[in-house]
Amino acid sequence: xxxxxxxxxxxxxxxxxxxxxxxxxxxxxxxxxxxxxxxxxxxxxxxxxxxxxxxxxxxxxxxxxxxxxxxxxxxxxxxxxxxxxxxxxxxxxxxxxxxxxxxxxxxxxxxxxxxxxxxxxxxxxxxxxxxxxxxxxxxxxxxxxxxxxxxxxxxxxxxxxxxxxxxxxxxxxxxxxxxxxxxxxxxxxxxxxxxxxxxxxxxxxxxxxxxxxxxxxxxxxxxxxxxxxxxxxxxxxxxxxxxxxxxxxxxxxxxxxxxxxxxxxxxxxxxxxxxxxxxxxxxxxxxxxxxxxxxxxxxxxxxxxxxxxxxxxxxxxxxxxxxxxxxxxxxxxxxxxxxxxxxxxxxxxxxxxxxxxxxxxxxxxxxxxxxxxxxxxxxxxxxxxxxxxxxxxxxxxxxxxxxxxxxxxxxxxxxxxxx
Amino acid sequence: xxxxxxxxxxxxxxxxxxxxxxxxxxxxxxxxxxxxxxxxxxxxxxxxxxxxxxxxxxxxxxxxxxxxxxxxxxxxxxxxxxxxxxxxxxxxxxxxxxxxxxxxxxxxxxxxxxxxxxxxxxxxxxxxxxxxxxxxxxxxxxxxxxxxxxxxxxxxxxxxxxxxxxxxxxxxxxxxxxxxxxxxxxxxxxxxxxxxxxxxxxxxxxxxxxxxxxxxxxxxxxxxxxxxxxxxxxxxxxxxxxxxxxxxxxxxxxxxxxxxxxxxxxxxxxxxxxxxxxxxxxxxxxxxxxxxxxxxxxxxxxxxxxxxxxxxxxxxxxxxxxxxxxxxxxxxxxxxxxxxxxxxxxxxxxxxxxxxxxxxxxxxxxxxxxxxxxxxxxxxxxxxxxxxxxxxxxxxxxxxxxxxxxxxxx
Numbered sequence: 001x002x003x004x005x006x007x008x009x010x011x012x013x014x015x016x017x018x019x020x021x022x023x024x025x026x027x028x029x030x031x032x033x034x035x036x037x038x039x040x041x042x043x044x045x046x047x048x049x050x051x052x053x054x055x056x057x058x059x060x061x062x063x064x065x066x067x068x069x070x071x072x073x074x075x076x077x078x079x080x081x082x083x084x085x086x087x088x089x090x091x092x093x094x095x096x097x098x099x100x101x102x103x104x105x106x107x108x109x110x111x112x113x114x115x116x117x118x119x120x121x122x123x124x125x126x127x128x129x130x131x132x133x134x135x136x137x138x139x140x141x142x143x144x145x146x147x148x149x150x151x152x153x154x155x156x157x158x159x160x161x162x163x164x165x166x167x168x169x170x171x172x173x174x175x176x177x178x179x180x181x182x183x184x185x186x187x188x189x190x191x192x193x194x195x196x197x198x199x200x201x202x203x204x205x206x207x208x209x210x211x212x213x214x215x216x217x218x219x220x221x222x223x224x225x226x227x228x229x230x231x232x233x234x235x236x237x238x239x240x241x242x243x244x245x246x247x248x249x250x251x252x253x254x255x256x257x258x259x260x261x262x263x264x265x266x267x268x269x270x271x272x273x274x275x276x277x278x279x280x281x282x283x284x285x286x287x288x289x290x291x292x293x294x295x296x297x298x299x300x301x302x303x304x305x306x307x308x309x310x311x312x313x314x315x316x317x318x319x320x321x322x323x324x325x326x327x328x329x330x331x332x333x334x335x336x337x338x339x340x341x342x343x344x345x346x347x348x349x350x351x352x353x354x355x356x357x358x359x360x361x362x363x364x365x366x367x368x369x370x371x372x373x374x375x376x377x378x379x380x381x382x383x384x385x386x387x388x389x390x391x392x393x394x395x396x397x398x399x400x401x402x403x404x405x406x407x408x409x410x411x412x413x414x415x416x417x418x419x
Numbered sequence: 420x421x422x423x424x425x426x427x428x429x430x431x432x433x434x435x436x437x438x439x440x441x442x443x444x445x446x447x448x449x450x451x452x453x454x455x456x457x458x459x460x461x462x463x464x465x466x467x468x469x470x471x472x473x474x475x476x477x478x479x480x481x482x483x484x485x486x487x488x489x490x491x492x493x494x495x496x497x498x499x500x501x502x503x504x505x506x507x508x509x510x511x512x513x514x515x516x517x518x519x520x521x522x523x524x525x526x527x528x529x530x531x532x533x534x535x536x537x538x539x540x541x542x543x544x545x546x547x548x549x550x551x552x553x554x555x556x557x558x559x560x561x562x563x564x565x566x567x568x569x570x571x572x573x574x575x576x577x578x579x580x581x582x583x584x585x586x587x588x589x590x591x592x593x594x595x596x597x598x599x600x601x602x603x604x605x606x607x608x609x610x611x612x613x614x615x616x617x618x619x620x621x622x623x624x625x626x627x628x629x630x631x632x633x634x635x636x637x638x639x640x641x642x643x644x645x646x647x648x649x650x651x652x653x654x655x656x657x658x659x660x661x662x663x664x665x666x667x668x669x670x671x672x673x674x675x676x677x678x679x680x681x682x683x684x685x686x687x688x689x690x691x692x693x694x695x696x697x698x699x700x701x702x703x704x705x706x707x708x709x710x711x712x713x714x715x716x717x718x719x720x721x722x723x724x725x726x727x728x729x730x731x732x733x734x735x736x737x738x739x740x741x742x743x744x745x746x747x748x749x750x751x752x753x754x755x756x757x758x759x760x761x762x763x764x765x766x767x768x769x770x771x772x773x774x775x776x777x778x779x780x781x782x783x784x785x786x787x788x789x790x791x792x793x794x795x796x797x798x799x800x801x802x803x804x805x806x807x808x809x810x811x812x813x814x815x816x817x818x819x820x821x822x823x824x825x826x827x828x829x
Contacts (some may be wrong), residue, residue: 012609013609018748037605061641062640063640073639074632077500083466093588113716124802139705143777143800145776156652157759161761163765163767165650165762167765168586169584169587175662175670177672179634179653180573180634180653181631182586182632183458185595186593189597190798192601197610197801198423201423201801201804203805204425205804208803209802209803210800210801211800211802211806212802214800217779217796217798218799219421222588223765223795226588226766227768227795228479229770231794232479233467233470237466238763246585249589250465250466251480252559258566258571258583258584259582260582267571270563275459315636323447329557329558334560337566337567338571340644343635344568344763350554353626355551355627357635357639370639372625372629373629374624374625374626374627374629375622375626376620376629377618378619379609379617412631
């Protein structure tokens with residue numbers, strides 16, 4: 001645990017500075033990953049609305065009975081290792097401060113609705129005047145052009161439009177959909193990739209650019225084979241019996257599904273990739289039907305998978321999900337309990353060895369665990385030690401040390417409501 | 420104009436775990452050379468096939484995941500081909516692989532061997548549980564990784580006698596690919612500044628385990644467990660479903676309920692425009708809400724009037740949706756400022772006016788078939804170095820001549 005002002009661990013992006021106007025998860029998640037990899041991310045928030053544009057700032061979960069704009073658990077999770085400053089962009093002095101900050105940054109990132117940055121005076125044409133080689137990445141639901149550019153989205157709406165909600169479900173039922181904002185996470189990953197790609201380009205050519213990221217477009221790229229099955233073979237996913245997303249997409253497999261386990265609302269996922277897996281599965285199950293000719297090959301198992309699923313479920317029902325998974329995995333068959341948050345966060349030895357959920361120190365919340373990154377870099381690994389910034393927590397550091405303003409001027413700006 | 424990664428050389432060892440990461444790099448302009456065994460990569464046998472005829476050159480999964488790459492064949496079991504592989508590695512900035520932990524070491528082609536050939540190489544290994552962890556040797560597929568990492572726990576129906584549901588489209592593998600690309604590019608920027616390469620261990624299970632939003636942080640912060648619900652976020656308590664079957668049988672998401680005076684007024688007017696007021700006695704609550712500036716939805720459950728108003732807002736949207744085709748509900752709601760959405764199947768996106776206006780469907784030439792096919796297009800729009808599919812997926816050994824022959828001459 002290090003105090004906020006101490007130099008942080010050197011990551012691969014230690015030379016990158018980002019002027020970060022993002023919020024929620026779809027934007028903040030991008031700069032969280034880059035901050036964990038060492039970038040200096042300076043998050044800019046509005047002092048007038050006290051950063052409420054990011055609805056997660058004061059939203060549950062909370063660590064204790066206290067409530068407030070510095071206490072949102074999701075906000076802390078998505079903004080670790082960032083510096084936090086406030087600038088009132090309604091004022092001309094505030095706009096000057098943001099321009100000075102941008103001159104000292106490699107990247108400007110934001111996920112406002114399309115048009116907001118232009119109205120503030122910081123659209124692409126204005127940003128490139130402030131710094132000619134700036135990398136500017138905007139991220140919104142539909143991008144900055146087209147008939148829907150003014151439409152509003154959040155994760156579930158993006159997922160609905162991108163074809164992702166539809167593909168989570170069972171046949172002849174309504175969509176189950178994603179039970180969380182998968183595209184907030186994944187849109188953030190695309191935003192981080194776009195920032196890094198544009199930095200690679202700038203380092204090689206000296207040229208900055210604007211990347212217009214539409215979250216629905218990013219989401220619509222995630223079903224490639226299904227889209228080609230339609231454009232090439234004329235077979236739509238909207239057809240009888242489809243989707244059936246616990247069954248295998250491609251390659252086809254059987255058995256392949258989520259089966260009931262012993263215990264209340266407990267389930268196990270099992271996938272037999274090939275005949276070898278099926279043979280091994282049969283040895284574990286050790287019931288007479290597993291040797292039946294009607295299940296002997298992949299083609300036969302696919303043809304008879306409804307009966308196969310019923311028979312397999314009769315076996316899985318008698319065992320706890322982890323016990324059955326252990327037996328199958330030991331035999332080389334892919335299987336896993338449908339793990340609860342506690343099981344996957346606290347009870348998995350692999351997760352513990354990876355140190356996947358580090359503890360950060362937050363000025364108000366104290367010590368809290370957060371999501372880490374699922375990667376290890378042998379020379380310059382990620383690190384997450386510092387919690388999310390409280391509103392304006394790093395005003396003195398950023399305006400003083402980075403922009404060179406004397407303490408008296410910072411105090412005046414604060415008193416005048418500029419920061 | 421070339422893509423943002425023009426000039427970056429990538430060697431990819433064909434494997435379903437790293438194919439998507441390779442595509443993301445290749446479509447961004449990197450020169451990705453895909454190395455397959457002489458008999459072809461197993462992914463060439465993945466369905467669906469062109470006109471449903473199985474053939475190594477007709478797999479649409481292969482087509483999709485390998486755009487913009489060149490392809491060569493090498494038998495890494497043979498010393499001569501291993502030598503060529505090492506020569507290829509000597510030309511690379513990045514090396515991407517998804518082999519079972521231990522396989523490359525047994526071939527003496529693991530990172531310690533490769534960095535002797537290329538000290539600035541950045542190598543990423545994408546495996547189910549990481550390369551050197553307690554569960555590294557366990558078998559896994561997209562389904563079992565989704566189940567073990569919490570992704571499946573989050574999805575399903577209100578009726579818990581039905582199994583929880585995996586998201587379609589191999590999203591666990593996609594998530595591993597996203598982390599691989601982020602870390603490779605970060606390491607590339609570091610190398611460009613320092614000349615130092617490194618090895619990156621991408622653990623798909625871990626990547627997914629930190630991609631479940633409140634499923635993780637409800638537990639991490641307050642020790643609470645979320646449970647799955649139909650068509651909406653898993654939560655620690657039951658919430659009202661925003662998902663609705665529209666007049667044409669398609670589903671829509673009625674989004675975020677109204678909160679402001681203007682929003683309530685707009686919603687009331689929409690009810691009147693559709694002449695639905697007689698079916699909706701709760702319109703009184705919408706009118707009540709129009710008298711205050713802002714309805715604090717945080718007070719739902721605590722304040723009876725706020726609860727009634729919030730329910731009336733939601734019910735008005737659900738009622739309207741049930742009386743309109745899904746697309747009309749989506750457009751009508753958005754034009755009135757409501758964040759609502761139609762639930763498209765993946766292929767329907769290609770016909771949507773927004774996606775068409777931005778050129779999302781792209782045409783890819785297949786010269787040997789004498790025609791082109793429509794593929795999903797750009798996930799992001801670079802204005803100076805555009806994303807592009809520069810060629811269809813490579814045929815088996817298609818670029819052996821141009822890529823390997825110059826090495827053999829050395």
